[in-house]
Amino acid sequence: MTIEIKTSTLAPVRNTYAHIERRFGDKPATRYQEATYDVQSESYFHYRPLWQPDKELNDPSRTAITMEDWYDFKDPRQYYYGSYVQQRAKMQENAENNYAFFEKRNLSAHLSDDVQKKIIQFLLPLRHVEHTANLNNVYASAYGYGTAITQAFLYNGMDRLAIAQYLSRIGLILDGNTGESLQQAKSNWMDNSLWQEMRRYCEQTTTVEDWFEVFIAQDVVLDSLVYHLFYELLDKQLSDEGASDLGMLTEFMRQWNKDTTRWVDSVLKVAIAKSDDNKRLIENWISHWLEKSTVALLPISNTLLGDAGLQESQVSFNKRLNKVGLFK
Amino acid sequence: MAKKLNIKDKYRLLTRDLDWAYSYADRSKAFPFEEFEGIKITDWSKWEDPFRLTMDAYWKYQAEKEKKLYAIFDAFSQNNGHLNISDPRYVNAIKIFLTGVSPLEYQAYQGFAHVGRQFGGVGARVACQMQSLDELRHVQTQIHAMSHYNKFFDGFQDFSHMHDRVWYLSVPKSFFNDARAAGPFEFMIAIGFSFEYVLTNLLFVPFMSGAAHNGDMATVTFGFSAQSDEARHMTLGLEIIKFLLEQHEDNVPIVQKWIDKWFWRGTRLLTIVAMMMDYMLPNKVMSWKEAWEVYFEEAGGALFKDLARYGIEMPKYADVIEKEKDHVSHQAWWTFYTLGHAAGFHTWIPTDQELDWLSEKYPDTFDKYYRPRWELAKKMADEGNRFYSPGLPQLCTTCQIPMIFTEMDDPTKTCYRDHVHNGERYHFCSDGCKDIFCDEPEKYVQSWLPVHQIFQGNCGGPDVADILSDFYKMNVGADNLDIEGSPDLERWKKWQNAS
Numbered sequence: 001m002t003i004e005i006k007t008s009t010l011a012p013v014r015n016t017y018a019h020i021e022r023r024f025g026d027k028p029a030t031r032y033q034e035a036t037y038d039v040q041s042e043s044y045f046h047y048r049p050l051w052q053p054d055k056e057l058n059d060p061s062r063t064a065i066t067m068e069d070w071y072d073f074k075d076p077r078q079y080y081y082g083s084y085v086q087q088r089a090k091m092q093e094n095a096e097n098n099y100a101f102f103e104k105r106n107l108s109a110h111l112s113d114d115v116q117k118k119i120i121q122f123l124l125p126l127r128h129v130e131h132t133a134n135l136n137n138v139y140a141s142a143y144g145y146g147t148a149i150t151q152a153f154l155y156n157g158m159d160r161l162a163i164a165q166y167l168s169r170i171g172l173i174l175d176g177n178t179g180e181s182l183q184q185a186k187s188n189w190m191d192n193s194l195w196q197e198m199r200r201y202c203e204q205t206t207t208v209e210d211w212f213e214v215f216i217a218q219d220v221v222l223d224s225l226v227y228h229l230f231y232e233l234l235d236k237q238l239s240d241e242g243a244s245d246l247g248m249l250t251e252f253m254r255q256w257n258k259d260t261t262r263w264v265d266s267v268l269k270v271a272i273a274k275s276d277d278n279k280r281l282i283e284n285w286i287s288h289w290l291e292k293s294t295v296a297l298l299p300i301s302n303t304l305l306g307d308a309g310l311q312e313s314q315v316s317f318n319k320r321l322n323k324v325g326l327f328k
Numbered sequence: 329m330a331k332k333l334n335i336k337d338k339y340r341l342l343t344r345d346l347d348w349a350y351s352y353a354d355r356s357k358a359f360p361f362e363e364f365e366g367i368k369i370t371d372w373s374k375w376e377d378p379f380r381l382t383m384d385a386y387w388k389y390q391a392e393k394e395k396k397l398y399a400i401f402d403a404f405s406q407n408n409g410h411l412n413i414s415d416p417r418y419v420n421a422i423k424i425f426l427t428g429v430s431p432l433e434y435q436a437y438q439g440f441a442h443v444g445r446q447f448g449g450v451g452a453r454v455a456c457q458m459q460s461l462d463e464l465r466h467v468q469t470q471i472h473a474m475s476h477y478n479k480f481f482d483g484f485q486d487f488s489h490m491h492d493r494v495w496y497l498s499v500p501k502s503f504f505n506d507a508r509a510a511g512p513f514e515f516m517i518a519i520g521f522s523f524e525y526v527l528t529n530l531l532f533v534p535f536m537s538g539a540a541h542n543g544d545m546a547t548v549t550f551g552f553s554a555q556s557d558e559a560r561h562m563t564l565g566l567e568i569i570k571f572l573l574e575q576h577e578d579n580v581p582i583v584q585k586w587i588d589k590w591f592w593r594g595t596r597l598l599t600i601v602a603m604m605m606d607y608m609l610p611n612k613v614m615s616w617k618e619a620w621e622v623y624f625e626e627a628g629g630a631l632f633k634d635l636a637r638y639g640i641e642m643p644k645y646a647d648v649i650e651k652e653k654d655h656v657s658h659q660a661w662w663t664f665y666t667l668g669h670a671a672g673f674h675t676w677i678p679t680d681q682e683l684d685w686l687s688e689k690y691p692d693t694f695d696k697y698y699r700p701r702w703e704l705a706k707k708m709a710d711e712g713n714r715f716y717s718p719g720l721p722q723l724c725t726t727c728q729i730p731m732i733f734t735e736m737d738d739p740t741k742t743c744y745r746d747h748v749h750n751g752e753r754y755h756f757c758s759d760g761c762k763d764i765f766c767d768e769p770e771k772y773v774q775s776w777l778p779v780h781q782i783f784q785g786n787c788g789g790p791d792v793a794d795i796l797s798d799f800y801k802m803n804v805g806a807d808n809l810d811i812e813g814s815p816d817l818e819r820w821k822k823w824q825n826a827s
């Protein structure tokens with residue numbers, strides 16, 4: 001049918017869904033808004049979960065953080081599924097090119113034995129940390145409240161699986177696909193005393209009940225330190241040792257961290273803006289997990305980078321927290 | 329030269345090896361819900377990955393699909409694609425989809441995130457997480473696909489608010505609440521297996537082919553785009569059941585009980601699809617009865633033959649359901665027609681041509697039991713007396729459908745069952761629903777039955793019109809009532825005249 005109708009006859013009766021209109025007024029909405037706001041069911045649940053009968057299926061009380069409106073946690077990146085996968089597809093294309101280039105030019109041959117050992121002992125075990133981050137973010141997605149924040153947690157959880165897989169691929173490049181380097185990395189993770197406090201930290205975060213605390217322990221405290229220590233400081237050190245090509249294989253992680261930090265910081269800002277109680281809670285959690293993370297990371301960072309390493313990461317973390325409005 | 333890895337080994341190295349045995353925390357505190365259902369898992373490493381997709385590949389494929397999908401959505405709205413539908417009555421089918429089905433995609437996202445966190449085996453977890461992400465995709469692409477319709481037709485605008493409250497929408501809502509409230513393994517049998525594997529073709533194929541036959545490009549496109557996701561979901565559903573049955577023989581009777589339950593609950597839920605196919609599509613695809621025969625009796629029959637080696641039998645009451653295929657769509661549309669003032673979409677009397685089609689498709693039942701009703705309704709409407717039934721229907725405590733079904737051996741007699749629990753009498757539409765209640769009364773006494781709630785004054789009122797406008801946020805006079813005289817139809821006529 002060819003349509004030439006006077007525009008007035010074809011005027012829409014409304015610009016967007018009614019719940020979007022109630023929030024933002026009667027005007028065209030973005031795809032992010034329609035995909036996000038008020039999509040999660042909030043009331044009149046039929047049955048309490050057998051696995052947690054003191055709660056409703058969707059229940060804001062699974063954290064001690066309180067909000068008047070859980071949709072204040074707007075994602076500054078405005079990721080809904082479509083925009084999320086398209087953004088990540090671009091990143092992975094980049095990464096794929098880097099990995100392909102690295103393999104084609106056989107750049108691992110230029111890595112000294114010492115450097116290779118270092119990668120296996122200190123970088124590859126991070127795949128298990130990423131696996132923990134996957135669990136923790138999916139946890140917050142499953143038990144968090146309001147699509148704005150829970151969808152971002154799922155994206156983050158899947159990102160972490162991806163990073164664990166990229167790290168594993170680094171190992172396969174080093175060992176020529178035998179999987180030996182991954183096995184060695186895993187025995188480091190399981191038995192090497194340098195990693196045991198870190199493993200303890202990871203295991204413990206997966207038993208924390210409050211999902212916002214899980215977010216603090218994982219995405220705020222541990223990730224800030226780990227990404228600085230390993231993907232900035234260690235990367236620089238390896239580069240100084242003639243392994244700058246390795247940076248091609250960890251570029252994804254740096255890019256990802258930059259993207260994610262924007263979202264993490266905005267979550268913190270929104271939560272502390274809501275109430276002093278939230279702020280106090282968050283500061284307590286941060287202090288608690290910061291102490292544990294120091295214990296967890298010190299053996300590795302001391303061995304790798306000397307005393308200054310972790311301190312430098314902590315200084316940069318504190319700056320970030322201050323900028324967000326915490327501890328001041 | 330690096331050796332070549334086969335996909336299975338590669339996936340093991342990239343994914344399955346990521347987890348480890350805990351030393352510093354109690355692992356049962358990290359995965360606390362694995363035991364209470366009585367399911368015995370002796371070895372998670374026996375899990376066969378139903379698909380071996382790494383995240384980078386996932387992003388790549390899905391981004392391609394999304395790009396194409398949104399290009400079509402954009403073109404659809406630029407070209408006012410809604411003008412190409414067969415007939416404005418069609419739009420009411422997708423109003424039911426957005427208010428009744430899309431929120432289930434959301435619950436699927438939540439349910440799979442829950443099991444995707446809780447299963448102790450990393451292979452199963454990751455497969456569930458990917459499904460969780462897919463389900464989020466489905467709800468969001470559906471909202472975006474319907475976004476254009478919402479601008480031109482009534483009844484889409486408050487889908488989320490309605491889903492939480494409206495009397496007939498409690499049927500799909502409670503179905504998924506039930507699955508999510510269950511333990512993680514029952515959830516997988518309910519949704520991953522019974523719903524995604526056995527029944528999904530009866531939900532999606534009718535809606536998507538209905539859209540194709542009725543000129544709805546937006547819905548067709550998201551349907552097609554979701555198909556490869558669904559293929560993954562089906563393989564996961566099949567793997568979970570095989571895995572549970574192979575892990576321990578004690579799992580067999582538990583799984584059988586869940587199959588019986590979810591199969592019954594699923595067919596009750598599909599009543600709405602039955603009615604959509606037979607009555608709401610101006611251009612028909614096939615009758616509900618035909619769809620049931622193709623997608624359940626043939627495909628499902630083969631499946632259960634396959635599962636027999638594990639000791640699994642056809643779901644209980646499969647024989648009752650076989651008889652129901654001749655009746656349910658007629659009983660459901662009649663109910664909505666007579667309660668059309670309280671529905672968030674429009675209803676109508678089938679045209680003469682459509683009545684003939686129904687007679688032809690249902691030779692054993694339609695002329696005998698249902699055609700006379702429609703002829704009477706038509707006579708009344710012609711006399712300016714469109715029939716609306718006063719009062720509100722009694723609901724089945726389990727499936728929450730009004731008591732509209734009849735005894736299958738005597739279609740003139742409504743089927744009532746009841747049961748007294750703790751001194752209270754509960755009502756059911758069928759033996760299937762009664763059995764489900766009696767097996768877990770503590771769960772089902774909690775049901776938030778919309779009509780009960782209205783009578784208890786929990787939904788505003790007291791007039792039905794007030795409940796509709798204040799509690800449901802319906803635009804009374806626009807969203808509800810017969811399609812004749814509706815603003816939807818008036819606008820449609822204007823568009824037709826202008827072109």
Ligand SMILES: [Fe+2]
Pocket residue numbers: 433436462463466
């Ligand atoms: Fe879906």
Ligand SMILES: [Fe+2]
Pocket residue numbers: 524557558561
């Ligand atoms: Fe699905």
Ligand SMILES: [Zn+2]
Pocket residue numbers: 596724725726727728729756757758761
């Ligand atoms: Zn029932």
